[in-house]
Amino acid sequence: MEEFRQPIILGFVALYMSICIWVGIWAMRRTKSAGDFFVAGRGLGPMVVSLAVFSSTLSGFGFVGGPGLVYATGLSSIWMAVCSALGFATGYYLIAKRIRMIAEVRNSMSLPDIVFARYGSEAARLLTAGTILLGVLGYLATQILAMGLVLQSILQGTDMFADISLVASVVISSTVLIFYCVTGGIVASVYTDLVQGIVMIIAGALVVITAAHVFEGGFAEATGILLANDGEDIMPFGTLGAMASLSWYFLFGLGLAGQPHVATKMMMNRNLSDNKIILPMTVFGYVVAAMLWISVGVIMRALVLGDVGLPLGNADQAAPEFLSTYAHPILAGIVFAGLFAAIMSTADGFLNIGAAAVIHDIPKALRGRSLDNELFWARSATIILSVIAATIALYSGQLVALLGAFGWGTFAAALVPVVLIGLNWKQASARAAVTAISVSLAINFAIQLWAIKIPYGISGGFLAMLSSMIIFIAVSLAEEPKPLPKDIDRILEL
Amino acid sequence: MKPVYLLKPIHLVFALLLVIAGITIFVLISDVPAGASGTPHPTIAGLSVGGDGTEKLSAIGKAPYYFQVAVILLAGTLLYMGIPAHRRDRLLRLCFGVGIAFALFVWVMLFSGYEAYLATGQTRVLFGFPMPTNWMFWGIWGSFAIFDVFYFFAFRRYFLHPDDEAAFNELVREMEAEREAT
Numbered sequence: 001m002e003e004f005r006q007p008i009i010l011g012f013v014a015l016y017m018s019i020c021i022w023v024g025i026w027a028m029r030r031t032k033s034a035g036d037f038f039v040a041g042r043g044l045g046p047m048v049v050s051l052a053v054f055s056s057t058l059s060g061f062g063f064v065g066g067p068g069l070v071y072a073t074g075l076s077s078i079w080m081a082v083c084s085a086l087g088f089a090t091g092y093y094l095i096a097k098r099i100r101m102i103a104e105v106r107n108s109m110s111l112p113d114i115v116f117a118r119y120g121s122e123a124a125r126l127l128t129a130g131t132i133l134l135g136v137l138g139y140l141a142t143q144i145l146a147m148g149l150v151l152q153s154i155l156q157g158t159d160m161f162a163d164i165s166l167v168a169s170v171v172i173s174s175t176v177l178i179f180y181c182v183t184g185g186i187v188a189s190v191y192t193d194l195v196q197g198i199v200m201i202i203a204g205a206l207v208v209i210t211a212a213h214v215f216e217g218g219f220a221e222a223t224g225i226l227l228a229n230d231g232e233d234i235m236p237f238g239t240l241g242a243m244a245s246l247s248w249y250f251l252f253g254l255g256l257a258g259q260p261h262v263a264t265k266m267m268m269n270r271n272l273s274d275n276k277i278i279l280p281m282t283v284f285g286y287v288v289a290a291m292l293w294i295s296v297g298v299i300m301r302a303l304v305l306g307d308v309g310l311p312l313g314n315a316d317q318a319a320p321e322f323l324s325t326y327a328h329p330i331l332a333g334i335v336f337a338g339l340f341a342a343i344m345s346t347a348d349g350f351l352n353i354g355a356a357a358v359i360h361d362i363p364k365a366l367r368g369r370s371l372d373n374e375l376f377w378a379r380s381a382t383i384i385l386s387v388i389a390a391t392i393a394l395y396s397g398q399l400v401a402l403l404g405a406f407g408w409g410t411f412a413a414a415l416v417p418v419v420l421i422g423l424n425w426k427q428a429s430a431r432a433a434v435t436a437i438s439v440s441l442a443i444n445f446a447i448q449l450w451a452i453k454i455p456y457g458i459s460g461g462f463l464a465m466l467s468s469m470i471i472f473i474a475v476s477l478a479e480e481p482k483p484l485p486k487d488i489d490r491i492l493e494l
Numbered sequence: 495m496k497p498v499y500l501l502k503p504i505h506l507v508f509a510l511l512l513v514i515a516g517i518t519i520f521v522l523i524s525d526v527p528a529g530a531s532g533t534p535h536p537t538i539a540g541l542s543v544g545g546d547g548t549e550k551l552s553a554i555g556k557a558p559y560y561f562q563v564a565v566i567l568l569a570g571t572l573l574y575m576g577i578p579a580h581r582r583d584r585l586l587r588l589c590f591g592v593g594i595a596f597a598l599f600v601w602v603m604l605f606s607g608y609e610a611y612l613a614t615g616q617t618r619v620l621f622g623f624p625m626p627t628n629w630m631f632w633g634i635w636g637s638f639a640i641f642d643v644f645y646f647f648a649f650r651r652y653f654l655h656p657d658d659e660a661a662f663n664e665l666v667r668e669m670e671a672e673r674e675a676t
Contacts, residue, residue: 073532073542075627082630086569086638092645093576097654101662105669212622219622227617227624232532232544234623235611236604236630239532239544242551242558243521249634250514250565254572272659276649283642287635294631304538311538424575425504455522456554457531466515473508490665494578494658 005329006157012333013154016199016340017176023191027184034374037185038109038356039268042100044190046274050281051197052190052345053091053265057084057256058200058286059139059346060146062293063339067322068315070297071304074226074233076240076457079249081290085283087256090420092279095257096266098423100275101491103267110353111260111419112361114267118422118488121430122365127437129361131414132260134441136354137389139407143347144386145393147173150339153320170390177344178386181351182379189348190268196341197285203338204289206331207322211295214326215302219295222302229305234298244457251462255412257420261349264356289342292335296322355381409461413440416465417472425476426484426492432475440468503575510568517561525553547612559605566601566637570594573641577652586652593640600633 031037044052062081069077099114106117111132116125148170155161155169180188215221226234237245256262269278300318303309312321319339323332359377360370371377414437422428446452447460454460484492527549535541544550551558574582574590607626611617617624623631645653 072540074544075630078630079634082635083638085635085642089573089638089641089645090569090576093573093641093653095576105666220619223619223623230543230545231611231615232547234627235544235547235608235617236626237544237547237608239542241531241544241547243554243561244531246558246562246565249562253565253638254569272654272662273649275654276646279642280646283639301541304541312540315540420572421504421507421575427504455524455526455530458518458521463518466511466518470508470511470515473504473511477508487665487669491662493580494662 002329005324005332006154008329009154009333009336010158012330012337013151013340016195016337019195020176020180020188020192020344023195024180024183024188027180027188027191030187031183031185031375034360034370034378035107035109036187037375037378038352038360039103039264040186040190042103042268043270044268045270046278047281048190048194049265049269049274050278051285052193052268052349053088053262053278054282054285054289055193055197055200055341055345056261056265056349057087057259057346058289058342060143060150060339060343062290063200063203063335063342064146064150064316064319066290066293067296067300067318070238070294071300071312071318072315073240074230074238074301075236075294075298076238076245077248078238078294079245080252081293083249083253084256084286084290086253088279088283088286090254091257091262091266092275094420095263095423096275096278097272097494098491099263099266099419100269100272101494102423102488105487105491108267110356110361111263111415112357112365115418115422115433116364117485119418119428119430119433120485121434124418124430124433124437125361126365127434128415128418129357129365131410131437131441132353133357133362135260135407135410136350136357136385137392138410140347140350140354140385140389141392142407143343143350144170144174144177144390147177147340147343147347148393150320150336150343154336167394170394173340174386174390177347177351178383181348181386182382185378185382186268186352189345189352190265192348193345196338196345197289199334199338199341200289200345201285203335204292207292207327207335208295210327210331211299211322214299219298222299222306225302225306226298233301240457244459247457247459247462251409251412251459251465254420255408255416255461255465258412258414258416258418259408260353260411260415261346263415263419264353265349289338292319299326351382351385354385358385409459409464410441410444413444413461413464413468417469421469421472423492426489427476427479427481428472429476429479429482431479432472435475436468436472439471440464443467503571506571507568507575510564510571513564514561514568517557517564521554521557521561524557527552547608551612559601562601562605563598566594566597569638570597578655578658581652581655581658586648589644589648593637593644596640597637600629600637604629604633 152169443464532542
């Protein structure tokens with residue numbers, strides 16, 4: 001079977017992409033309005049929502065960048081994964097119920113709509129939409145680039161496509177993504193997320209079993225090699241140290257609820273009571289899929305430090321190298337499909353909220369109403385955003401890295417105080433929201449633009465988020481409490 | 495002075511954020527030993543090594559320990575804020591107290607295990623990983639997974655009480671009636 005490795009992998013990836021296209025065609029019939037396109041008419045079941053939430057949280061980073069980080073720096077980055085139980089808890093304790101209630105009462109279609117409903121401020125809505133657009137472009141560009149690179153590496157392993165270019169690979173993979181996002185909107189996005197989530201769980205579980213058998217003595221033997229070579233890498237804080245790891249725990253644990261592509265999905269469930277089972281299912285899915293991140297990184301590092309394997313040219317090759325060397329061809333096929341699933345499930349969520357920001361939120365903030373014929377413009381905006389992101393990914397050089405790094409920390413710092421605290425504290429004010437978003441953007445931009453190196457590896461996103469949370473509460477406390485609209489006031493009581 | 499449980503949660507959140515900021519500022523202005531966030535591997539490009547863990551903590555001491563204590567307390571308080579004020583009862587406070595105490599216990603075990611490793615260079619390997627790493631994998635994740643489990647079992651009592659759901663449905667009806675009237 002080994003001689004058919006590349007065709008098998010290609011077959012699984014082609015099958016997966018065909019399913020995405022089929023879902024797009026199926027979802028097109030269910031998408032009749034902008035409400036359907038952006039929030040699926042708030043009619044999704046708990047299984048779909050939970051898998052959509054977890055799969056869009058664990059992007060291609062978890063399947064490629066994560067193992068690469070463990071290979072390069074030991075267990076430091078695992079703090080981004082072990083915080084998931086806290087991250088999803090904050091999401092469901094603090095925002096899931098209220099965001100869904102406001103969405104129903106105000107007929108909201110996006111997170112900026114929720115922010116406007118809560119604060120009654122067009123400035124807060126505009127800043128939220130602008131933050132989303134900036135973060136989306138960056139995240140989307142990195143996801144599109146990752147898709148292209150992975151497809152190129154798979155196709156280059158075959159005789160027929162040995163010379164395929166990166167541009168062609170980006171065009172092929174983006175076409176599939178754009179097709180199902182344009183035809184089916186969020187309906188296609190969440191139902192492909194369902195498939196993608198299942199593939200990611202299977203891939204995560206199978207890879208752990210494979211990784212445990214690379215060394216005869218299992219993970220204990222790998223740990224022995226790492227302890228003998230450095231030791232810090234296999235201890236809880238990895239090579240980057242305690243403050244770097246803990247700042248990531250803060251940023252990712254408390255910042256998850258501020259991710260707009262995750263929060264938006266919390267508006268889509270059919271019944272409020274579905275949240276009861278959505279939370280545990282989400283946590284379960286995430287933890288199984290994230291095991292790939294830990295196990296592949298640890299094994300690849302031990303192989304190289306133990307002189308069993310050759311050093312990698314690039315840390316991000318850890319997962320592809322592991323799959324091509326140690327995984328059964330069928331498993332490699334499933335995991336490569338899982339990798340596309342992880343990337344696409346995040347990218348489609350970003351395309352959706354980005355399109356909402358462009359055609360719904362920003363026009364509403366600037367001229368008091370959204371565009372006419374929203375569904376048509378939503379589809380057009382989805383195509384335009386994809387093309388811009390693909391262009392950035394292919395031709396911007398440093399910009400893509402800059403924008404990509406900007407993503408999670410930007411959302412967390414700007415939106416956590418405004419959404420997570422603001423939906424649970426009546427005194428939170430519009431001025432505080434505007435100030436907190438502005439300050440967080442300024443800090444994040446300054447750190448990224450001037451490449452400021454923070455001592456002890458502390459995350460810049462953490463500093464921005466901590467600052468914005470403090471400023472948000474301080475400004476709100478300094479102001480006289482203002483009465484809230486009747487519906488929002490009553491929802492914040494529930 | 496009011497007992498902690500009588501303070502408004504937002505005030506406790508604000509105080510804990512200031513404590514975290516204070517510890518962070520202390521770390522930022524402390525001396526930075528060489529290799530504080532790892533050093534490149536001497537022969538393998540793209541790999542970093544941790545080096546001397548004791549040296550890395552020499553200037554900041556137990557700052558990371560207290561930092562995480564404050565973060566755990568902050569996380570617990572934020573989660574508590576998510577439960578409607580009129581549903582917060584003594585049993586809830588007890589459950590949260592136990593949950594947060596467990597999270598703190600896990601953190602103490604993790605950090606003290608790591609300090610013991612730094613002091614002796616020895617550690618026990620269990621389930622394929624060093625003990626402090628096990629506390630991180632299962633303990634740090636598990637201590638807040640308990641809150642996820644609590645959400646499931648206490649959903650109707652604390653998170654969406656039938657009376658609150660009825661009140662929300664009533665609000666939806668009122669808003670629809672208002673919309674139709676206008």
